[in-house]
Amino acid sequence: DANTTQPTSMDCAEGRAANLPCNHSTISGNEYVYWYRQIHSQGPQYIIHGLKNNETNEMASLIITEDRKSSTLILPHATLRDTAVYYCISPGGKLVFGAGTILRVKS
């Protein structure tokens, strides 16, 4: 089973920020947190990963709490194409996918 806990689903208005939380309270000190997403019928897509510091790339931002027990993936301006299942995974290597969060972006 996955070592992370995510809400089952979330809705977000198009153009607004989508904030997807993840709990990973059992994470070890040197284990990274990875975020992937899977758009319907496609392969999983790597989004971002981090260890301690907040990270940002062209797709998203990742905010990790100081105690590293939780993190939030932020899609700053969600579009309809961001509708997908989002997975928070730790550690890397052999990826263990949980059920993820179904994000529905609505116009």
Place this chain on the structure above:
Amino acid sequence: EPEVTQTPSHQVTQMGQEVILRCVPISNHLYFYWYRQILGQKVEFLVSFYNNEISEKSEIFDDQFSVERPDGSNFTLKIRSTKLEDSAMYFCASSVSTSGLRGQYFGPGTRLLVL
């Protein structure tokens, strides 16, 4: 932008037949993986491969499965004698390094249907 490719996109086979699923990882990647996703279920890890050998495999990856990197560019998954329950989407992935430094990049998948 480089991407992982997989062939065929769809494969239909009879139970008991052998199938080979093919993948071309991103060229500078060193770690290769196979995952599968049965319809409506979670993505499941099958096997990881590095330096021409299996580095880790799951319980699903039994003696009916094998992987190979025959020519330095292709990465294949062979199912020797397919069963009905092997019907799934099979994803290949590759990464520059293993956990900690980079993400895994997935191909579009091969949909396998065993009749």
